[in-house]
Amino acid sequence: MPDTGFNDDATDRRLRLLIGLVVVLGLGASAAWAQQAYLHPGAVPPPGLLVLLGGTVIAAYRLRVTVRVRSGREGLAWDEIPALVGLMLIPAPWMVLCATISVLALKIWDRQGIRKTVFAAAKQALTVSAAGAVFAAFGVRPDLDQPHVPVLAVITGLVVFTLVDQLVFLPVLATDNRTSILSVARRSWIGKVIGFLGELGACLLALWVLTSHANVLLLLVVPLVVACMQLWQSRSSRTREEREAWQRLAKATDELNAVDLTQVLHSAATRAAQIFRAAEAAIDLTATGPGRTVRATEEQVLADGPLSVAPVQAGDTSVDLIAHDGGVRVGVLRLRFGGAVRLTEVEEYKLRTFASAVCTAIRNAQAYAELARIAAENAYAAAHDPLTGLANRRQFYEHAELLCHDAAPDGLVALMIIDLNHFKEVNDTLGHAAGDDVLREVARRLSEAAAPGDLVARLGGDEFAVLLTGLPTPALANHRAGTMLAALEPGIEVEGMLITVEAAGGIALAAGTGSVEELMRRADIAMYQAKRAGEPTMAYTHARDTADVERLMLTGDLRRAVDRQEFTVDFQPIVDLGSGEVISAEALARWHHPGQGNLDPVQFLETVERSGQLPAFADAVLDQSLVAMRTWREAGFDLPVAVNVSPRSLLDPDFPAAVLSRLERHEVPADRLVLELAETLTISQLDVVARVLAELRDAGVRLAVDDFGTGVSSLSVLSRIPVHQLKIDQEFVATVETSAEAAAVIRTTVDLARNLHLTVVAEGVESEPQRRALWELGCLAGQGHLFARPLSAARFLGTLQRGSAGRPGALAAALHDAGSVVRMPVRRSSGAGRSSLPHLPA
Structure with a gap:
């Protein structure tokens, strides 16, 4: 009987009860035959014959086909043959005694332990007693000289012997392996049937020799038949076992193709116990996290929890789970057989193959889990505010x-x-x-x-x-x-x-x-x-x-306005204050409303921002601006265009991609586009805006702060957003001649821009005195009605071509004589017009 060393207390108690029952039954059977011998004494068999029969029992017990089971190896013995032959020749009590003592001596010699020794001896006593009872029921009287045994008695005795052997052994083996009796009985049943037939043939051959007065030397054929059957059964059993093991390995490998780590570990542990007939299999996962141990038998998972490496016991076999990509040690696969079990070379190869598949499956499951974790984090980040964790x-x-x-x-x-x-x-x-x-x-x-x-x-x-x-x-x-x-x-x-x-x-x-x-x-x-x-x-x-009824009407008209392209863009030139030349333009949106006429941004921009049409509106303005830029460039005027951007657009993470895709579509270099940001952006908005604008700025898009100086966060904007240009609000420009405070603000802004290597544009320049005052304060560029009102793209191009005083691209006379100011070289296209704002002097 296998002794695993793995059994829990409940299993061990059941085993002790079963073994005790077998021992009691064996003692009872032996006592019954002893009483029979005492009441009906007969001739004592020759000692030499008893020794011969005992040696034959021992040899048959040794000559067995072994098959790997969970707790060791299950043997298919041939001890039925000498027992039945002995019952034909000597009285049953002596045969029971001879067989029991022989098995007892063999187990003691092999040092199998008290439990196995007592169980084997008691089982032998029961089986031989059962066969002896069958012979007695058929009236068989053993005789050395003229034995007479009916064939039916031999067949029935062999059947009863085998049935008792299985009835005694199967419950103990099933309890020890914590499985069902049916599962144990079905294991290698074909080999058992063939073995039974071989034993029957050997017994009938021995009966023929003994009853037909044939040459007694023919009995020597019986061991040869048994040996041949044993060799054939051993080879067929091992072949079948190997085939089934490889089939189980292939099936287990298919089951490991899972993405859930728990499923992989549970499947690997149970399949390992099944493939290698181990009492228990364990996987210690050590590669990531705090560690994890999964223990399982062939039928069920016993434990799944924190890493807990059990002490090494006799019969334990372990193999490292090492990944092929980089040699990372994922963990250890441990098998426990409950005794000293030596794996064959083929079994060791299968174990390494299975361990490699388990390691690959674990790594794949871990990679999938990591991808799922990253996807979940990205999904969470896309839907939640990073600062507070609330929904965004x-x-x-x-x-x-x-x-x-x-x-x-x-x-x-x-x-x-x-x-x-x-x-x-x-x-x-x-x-x-x-x-x-x-x-x-x-x-x-x-x-x-x-x-x-x-x-x-x-x-x-x-x-x-x-x-x-x-x-x-x-x-x-x-x-x-x-x-x-x-x-x-x-x-x-x-x-x-x-x-x-x-x-x-x-x-x-x-x-x-x-x-x-x-x-x-x-x-x-x-x-x-x-x-x-x-x-x-x-x-x-x-x-x-x-919001009055008119605004509500505008809200309802927005979708139609976008679909029918009622939004148009006018352009106001930005001029070099010193030379009067146009150096860029600002795009100003207009709404040609069919019922209310032309509306400027003051009348509709807030309504657009509060609606769901802001992205479509922004796209329409940007598209028209880029088309105008390309048209002017083809006419010889390569001018940047500044486009106003709503703060709500800057809070949209898809805004940079939309801008860059339109630049690519219209074949306009990114540095030709200037995005004007409202200086009134709040500090809290800058956290989001800075991240959105970083992508645009890295692509080459230039940034400007509009209405600089009117908000309360001017310096905060400059410290958080790396811009290229400042635009002075027209409130300061209007009083630059009469207000020392306004002049001081402009001078300070110009100095700040010079130190930060930024350009400055003054808005709302209405008169020559304002132009000259701004020039003297160091402001080099401006825009306003002095030079031109907002114009359509076509009229803007015509104005550039006409110029002023025969100077194409100029809208005002120069404030200085030619050559009195040395200017930094700027890029020109094939025609007139400057490529960028003038550089501030160092």
């Missing part, structure tokens, strides 16, 4: 679209936009790190105060949005909004200071808005009304909507 604008819009267009059976949906009051002071006073801490704390409090199902998002900067869902009545929106803003009232400790955060919220119901853009607009209006009124929250009402 994109995720918010997608979620809001679903709620606004799908009927919500569980209640109304409302939107609340929250803007922090005086948040800029935190950044300016304590720095951006402190401001980030405040935003994170605000995000945490809003998330905790939100009701289940609500979505809290950060739209950008210090602006948050909350989708309030499941509202039974509109009035409950105000209550929920007030509760969320009340969560912001407790002070926030930042760098040892207690900061009080105040916020204003605007609420708009989704019902009847028609689009997310309109819902956002209404909530935005309500939020600004709350700020002006000094209230924490305010709900949108149509009566207080500052």
Whole structure:
């Protein structure tokens, strides 16, 4: 009986009970035959014959076909033949005694242990006793001189002997291997049937020799027949075992083609135990993470947890799992047989092959898991704000679209936009790190105060949005909004200071808005009304909507305007103040509305920004600007064009790709395009804008800050965004002659630009005195009605070609004589016109 050393307490108890039962039955059978011999004494068999029969039993026990099983090797013995032959020649009690003592001596000699020795002896006593009982039932009287045994008795005795042997052995083997009796019985059943037939033939041959008075030397043929059968069965069993093992290996390799690491480890462990007939297989994963151990038998996974290397025991076999790509050691595959088992050369090759497949499968599963993790991180990053972890604008819009267009059976949906009051002071006073801490704390409090199902998002900067869902009545929106803003009232400790955060919220119901853009607009209006009124929250009402019916009509006309190309672009020249030559142009969008006439950006830009048509509008303006640039260049005027960019466009991560694709389509060099940024960008917006503009700037697109000096974050813009050009607001240009403060601002801006190697353009130049004053202050370029009003692309080209005073490309007389100013060389195309703004002197 196998002794694995692996059995748990419950299994070991069952084994002891089964073995005890067999021993008791064996002792009982032996005692019964002993009593029979005592009551009916007969002639004592010759000692030499007993020794011969005992030696034959030992030889038959030794001559066995072994097949690998979990806990060692299962033997197919031939001891039935000497037992049945002996029962034909000597009384059953003596044969039982002879066979039992022979097996007992053999097990003691092999040092098999008490449990195996006692079990084998008891099993032998039971099987021989059962065969002896069959012979007694058939009335067989053993006789050395004239034995007479019916053939049916021999066949029945052999069947009973085999059945008892299996009935005794199979439950013990199944319990020891923690498997079913049926599973053990089906193993090598073909070989068992063939072996039974061979034993039957050998027994019948011996019976014929003994009963037909043939030459007794013919009995020597029986061992030869047994030996031949044993060799044939041994080879066929090993061949079948090898074939099945390779089939199991191929099937296991196919199962390892999985992407889930747990599935790979569980399959590899169970298949390893099955392929190599091990009592248990374990995989210690050590390549990544804290480590992991998976233990399994052929039927089930026993454990899957943290790395736990069991102490090495006799019979353990292990092989390293080493990847072929770089020799990385992934882990160790361990097999435990429960005894001293030596693998054959073929088995070792199979083990290395299987280990290589397991290692490859583990590496593939780990790579897939890493890719899945990266994909999940990217998906999360695309939908969440990196600073606060809240949903970002994109995720918010997608979620809001679903709620606004799908009927919500569980209640109304409302939107609340929250803007922090005086948040800029935190950044300016304590720095951006402190401001980030405040935003994170605000995000945490809003998330905790939100009701289940609500979505809290950060739209950008210090602006948050909350989708309030499941509202039974509109009035409950105000209550929920007030509760969320009340969560912001407790002070926030930042760098040892207690900061009080105040916020204003605007609420708009989704019902009847028609689009997310309109819902956002209404909530935005309500939020600004709350700020002006000094209230924490305010709900949108149509009566207080500052956007009149005309603006609402414009919102509805936007899609049509984009489709019908009602947006056009005019161009205002930018002139070298010293020479009067045109050096670039600024693109100014116009809307040729069929009902309201020509509209300038002041009248419609805010409406466009609040709608979903901003990307289409921006694309239309950029396309027309690039077409004009290419037309002028073909006519001999290679002029850069400045295009205004909405802050909302800069918050779109797809904006750089759209710009660069249009430059490539129109074959315009990237450095010919100047993007004008609103100087009123908030500090909080700069975090996102800087990342978006970096891609454009790296591609060669030039950047300019429009209306420089009018906002409160001028230096912050310059420190965060590496621009190329500053544009002085016309407010300072208008009073440059009469206001010392305006002149000081312009002079300071020019000095700042010179130190930062930037160019400067003055906007709104209306008169010659203004032009001369700007020139004297060091400003080298300007634009305004003094030179030209905004013109269509065709009229702009005609103006360039006509020029001023016979000078194509010039729109004003020079302020200095030719040669009195030395200018840096600039690139020209084949015709007139300069390629860039004049360089500031060093």
